[in-house]
Amino acid sequence: MTRSWVTREPGDLRLGIVGAGRLGTTVARAAVAAGYDVAMSGSGAAERIALVVDVLAPGARAVSTDEVVRHADVIVLAVPTHRFRELDRDLFAGKILIDAMNYWEPIDGVDEELAHARGGTTAVVERQFPSARVVKSLNQLGYHELEDARRPRDAPGRVAIAAAGNDREAVVAVLQLIDRLGFDAVDAGPLEAGLALQPDGPAFGVAHSADELSSLLISRTNREVEQLG
Amino acid sequence: MSADEFEFGLDTPAPVTVDESGQLLDGDQVIRNTVEEAVLADSVGIDSFNIGEHYRSDFMDSAGHVILAAIASRTQRIRLGTAVTVLSTQDPVRVYTEFATLDAVSNGRAQLIVGRGSLTESFPLFGFELSDYDTLFEEKLDLLTRLLRDQPVTWSGTVRSPLADQFVSPPIPEGHVPTWVGVGGSPQSVIRAGRYGLPLILAIIGGPPSRFAPYVELYKRTLEQYGRGPLPVGMHSLGFVAGTDEEALETQWPYWKDQLEAASRERGWRQPTYDQFQAEVTNGSLYVGSPETVATKLAAAIRALGLSRFDLAYAIGQVPHAQRMATIALYGREVIPRVRELLAAASDDGNAR
Numbered sequence: 001m002t003r004s005w006v007t008r009e010p011g012d013l014r015l016g017i018v019g020a021g022r023l024g025t026t027v028a029r030a031a032v033a034a035g036y037d038v039a040m041s042g043s044g045a046a047e048r049i050a051l052v053v054d055v056l057a058p059g060a061r062a063v064s065t066d067e068v069v070r071h072a073d074v075i076v077l078a079v080p081t082h083r084f085r086e087l088d089r090d091l092f093a094g095k096i097l098i099d100a101m102n103y104w105e106p107i108d109g110v111d112e113e114l115a116h117a118r119g120g121t122t123a124v125v126e127r128q129f130p131s132a133r134v135v136k137s138l139n140q141l142g143y144h145e146l147e148d149a150r151r152p153r154d155a156p157g158r159v160a161i162a163a164a165g166n167d168r169e170a171v172v173a174v175l176q177l178i179d180r181l182g183f184d185a186v187d188a189g190p191l192e193a194g195l196a197l198q199p200d201g202p203a204f205g206v207a208h209s210a211d212e213l214s215s216l217l218i219s220r221t222n223r224e225v226e227q228l229g
Numbered sequence: 230m231s232a233d234e235f236e237f238g239l240d241t242p243a244p245v246t247v248d249e250s251g252q253l254l255d256g257d258q259v260i261r262n263t264v265e266e267a268v269l270a271d272s273v274g275i276d277s278f279n280i281g282e283h284y285r286s287d288f289m290d291s292a293g294h295v296i297l298a299a300i301a302s303r304t305q306r307i308r309l310g311t312a313v314t315v316l317s318t319q320d321p322v323r324v325y326t327e328f329a330t331l332d333a334v335s336n337g338r339a340q341l342i343v344g345r346g347s348l349t350e351s352f353p354l355f356g357f358e359l360s361d362y363d364t365l366f367e368e369k370l371d372l373l374t375r376l377l378r379d380q381p382v383t384w385s386g387t388v389r390s391p392l393a394d395q396f397v398s399p400p401i402p403e404g405h406v407p408t409w410v411g412v413g414g415s416p417q418s419v420i421r422a423g424r425y426g427l428p429l430i431l432a433i434i435g436g437p438p439s440r441f442a443p444y445v446e447l448y449k450r451t452l453e454q455y456g457r458g459p460l461p462v463g464m465h466s467l468g469f470v471a472g473t474d475e476e477a478l479e480t481q482w483p484y485w486k487d488q489l490e491a492a493s494r495e496r497g498w499r500q501p502t503y504d505q506f507q508a509e510v511t512n513g514s515l516y517v518g519s520p521e522t523v524a525t526k527l528a529a530a531i532r533a534l535g536l537s538r539f540d541l542a543y544a545i546g547q548v549p550h551a552q553r554m555a556t557i558a559l560y561g562r563e564v565i566p567r568v569r570e571l572l573a574a575a576s577d578d579g580n581a582r
Contacts, residue, residue, distance in 0.1 A: 022414040042417070051454065052416040055447040082359055106348045106495060109359035143414070144436045205498040 011176065013037055016068035016095075017060075018087070019078030020049040023100060026143045027076050028057035030150060034180045039063045039071040043079075069095065074173060076100050076138060077125070082108045085128055092132035096170040098163075098177075099125045100138040102199055120195040122164070135165035135174045136194035140204050149207060150182025160184040160210040162203060162217065164194035184210035188217050235531075235572065237565045238277035238540040239270050239557065240312035240465055243289040243296065247547045254550075259289045262550045264299050269554055271304035273561025279312035279342065279540060284350045287491075294327040301335035310340035312465060312540060313411040317365040318351040320389060321373035322397055329401045337405060342430055343370065344411035345418065364388065367421065370410075374425055378403050409463065409538075412444070419444050423451030423460075430463035430538065433514045438464065438530040445534050463538030464530065467545050468516025470523050470559040471552075477518045482506055484546030485515075516541060520563035527564070528571035539568075 015031050017024045020042035031038045038060035042049035046062045053062040065087075068075060074096045077084060081101045099122045103114040114121045122136035138161065141149070149159040161183040163174040175185035188197060196203045202216050243263045246254055254262070267278040278300065280293035290296070297309040309331060314324060324341070332339035345366050352359045368386040375382045376397055385391035409430045410422035422429045429448050431441050445462055452460060471477035482503065489501035509515040516523045527539060541560060544553045 021416060025416060049416075051420065051450055052447065055450055056416055056443050104495075106350065109349055109352060144440070199498075 012073060013180075014039075014072040014074075015177070016040070016072035016075035017078055018065055018068055018075060019080075020052050020057075020062070021078065021080065022143055024076070024078035025052065025056040026146050027078060027100065027138060028053070028060040030146060030181050032057065032059035033150070034182060036180075037071075039068050041065040041068045043083075065091070074098065074177060080108070081114070081121075082111060084125060087129075089129060090131050092129050095132055096167075096173050097125075097129060097132040097134050098138055098174055099134060099136050101125070102139050102204075104199055119192045120198055122191055122194045122198075126166075126191065133165070133167040133170035134191070135163050135167070135170050136188075136191060136197060137161060137163035137174050137178065140197045140201075141207065142205065145207050152182065153179065158182075158184050158209070159207045160186050160213040162186040162188040162197055162213055164188035164191050164197060166191050184213075186210055186213045186217065193217060234537070235569065236276045236308075236463070236538040237560075237568070238279055238308075238310070238312075238538065239266075239275055239560070240279045240281065240540045240542040241266070241290070242281035242283055242542075243293075244547065245287050245289060246549055246553070249549060249551070253547070256289045260296060262553075263289070263296055264303065266550075266553055266557055267300040267307065267309075268303050269557050270561060271300075271307035273558055274565065275307060275557070275561045277308035277310055277340065277540070279310040279340075281312050282315045282346065282351070283348065284354050285348075294331055297331055297339075298334055301331065301338065304335075306338075308338045308340050309335055311342055312542075313342040313344035313346060315346035315351050316343040316369045316373065317345050317362055318355045318357050319369070321369045321376060322389075322392075324373060325376040325397055326399075328406050329397075329399050332401055332406050333399055339405075340407045340409070342409045342411040343373065344413075345415075347413055347432070361388075363417075370421070370425060374408065374427065377401070377406055377408060411465070414444075416444070416447060419447050420451045423448050423457070424455055426452075426455070426457050426460065428461045428463065428538075430465055430540070431534075432465045434465075434467055435509065436513050438466070438514055439533045442534060461537035462535065463540065464534065464536050465540040465542060466514045466516055466530075467542045468523060469544050469548065469552075470516075470518070470520055470556045470564055472519065472559075474518045474522050477522075478507070478510065480552060481517050481545060481548065484544075484548045488546035515545075520559050520567060523560075524564045524567035524571060528568050528575070531568070531572060532575060 013036050015036045015038050017028055017040035020040055028038050028040055040060050041064055046064050050062045053060050076098045078100050081103050103121045113124055117124045126134040151158040161178045163171050165171045178185035195201055196217055243259055245259050248254055270278050280296055281290045284291050293311055301309055328339045328341055349359055365388050368388045372384050381394045381396045382392050383394055409428045411430045412418040413432045433441055469477055469481040471480055486501055493500055510517045543556050
């Protein structure tokens with residue numbers, strides 16, 4: 001029996017994206033192509049991004065951030081990294097919030113908290129939104145790869161994307177999203193494992209297969225366990 | 230736009246280069262070399278020479294307008310501009326005075342590309358908050374365009390003191406300092422350029438240029454929405470020209486590698502490989518090769534995006550001055566005439582159909 005990789009687990013195909021810049025519109029295009037009902041917002045009123053969404057992410061809808069939150073249980077956070085603190089602490093209460101942002105000092109400026117976050121930058125995002133179910137994912141590949149490397153399940157050379165988070169149910173939901181978008185999904189473990197996925201981490205910026213990515217993450221964990229031991 | 234009206238420019242951040250023995254040059258020598266490069270560019274028929282704005286130890290372009298003024302006195306025809314002026318952390322009144330003055334000393338050859346810049350080291354240096362970057366750019370672009378278009382200016386905002394019925398000298402006729410908006414990949418920046426009725430220049434430094442076609446579409450739709458006529462779109466990309474493909478690849482590769490390794494260390498990317506370099510040359514946005522190779526690739530990109538301007542950011546990394554000069558000579562004497570030829574042939578085909 002042949003089963004389509006998109007419809008195998010129909011589930012909830014609503015996705016919200018906060019941020020309508022290059023990252024947000026790239027994720028939106030991939031999600032629309034994968035059959036998602038996508039609502040996205042920028043800073044300010046929906047009209048401000050209507051044209052951007054119409055041209056760069058046709059099929060997605062431009063709405064306010066409040067409407068994005070009402071629309072979906074899974075929301076991608078894709079605002080400029082130095083601006084996420086402008087969002088209300090309880091805006092995403094109970095929602096699965098995917099932190100797709102990266103911190104890079106020459107662009108985002110010196111941010112002591114992000115630069116020295118022991119558990120990775122997503123730990124800072126989790127503290128900012130304590131009522132959200134935060135997962136780190138969709139940040140490790142470049143825009144081009146997120147767009148061009150999408151493949152059906154079981155296609156040869158399918159690229160992997162990892163997800164890390166402490167809310168295991170939330171991580172599973174994000175793994176399903178990754179698969180539907182067209183990537184092999186790898187569970188990286190708890191949120192601290194996200195360190196491997198961010199800039200300077202071994203899994204950042206390189207298109208790996210699921211096996212390669214898993215072994216990278218495992219060898220890193222083993223090394224840390226040895227260091228602790 | 231016909232092939233004759235097309236603007237072919239050169240962009241440089243005045244990078245610190247090595248000499249023939251591999252030693253890093255002193256910054257003052259780099260700046261004088263930059264002047265020589267522009268003088269050569271003028272003599273081989275290149276349309277514009279544009280200097281960046283950085284505050285880093287590897288780039289000597291922190292006061293590009295001063296270098297441009299020196300170039301003005303030694304050249305006749307070439308336009309003199311920036312790529313890009315980081316307007317967010319400058320005072321637009323000062324930018325106006327510098328470039329109106331440059332326009333005077335160069336007999337009408339000054340131009341600007343303004344942008345937010347890809348790096349942000351100027352924010353702490355000049356005491357600005359990065360979190361204000363949108364407001365800073367928006368308000369300063371508003372003030373600069375008004376100073377360039379319609380004096381006296383009455384203006385108030387949050388980023389500097391207000392102006393009331395203010396004339397700023399020297400006066401220049403409207404349109405005399407063409408001002409483009411440089412954009413890296415931010416959709417809102419594309420919209421802003423359209424909203425202000427300023428021509429757009431896209432920095433395309435990776436991947437196939439056709440990927441940016443939606444951004445050109447977004448710009449056109451914005452102009453329509455604001456009831457403006459069509460405006461030119463340009464592209465800035467990196468490249469290096471030598472006698473043969475092999476020579477160009479061999480010369481550029483080690484310097485490209487060093488530069489990317491440094492960037493990878495700063496940014497946490499993977500280390501660059503030769504395969505990656507070659508893939509970017511073959512299918513992406515590195516214009517490295519013989520004049521024929523570069524011209525063919527360039528003409529294809531120009532047609533794909535409907536461009537009216539191309540700026541070559543020539544010689545990536547610490548490539549020595551002598552090879553930078555050789556690239557400029559080949560770009561002016563061979564690449565540009567060949568691209569014009571290819572574009573004219575393509576447009577004849579278009580008319581015939």
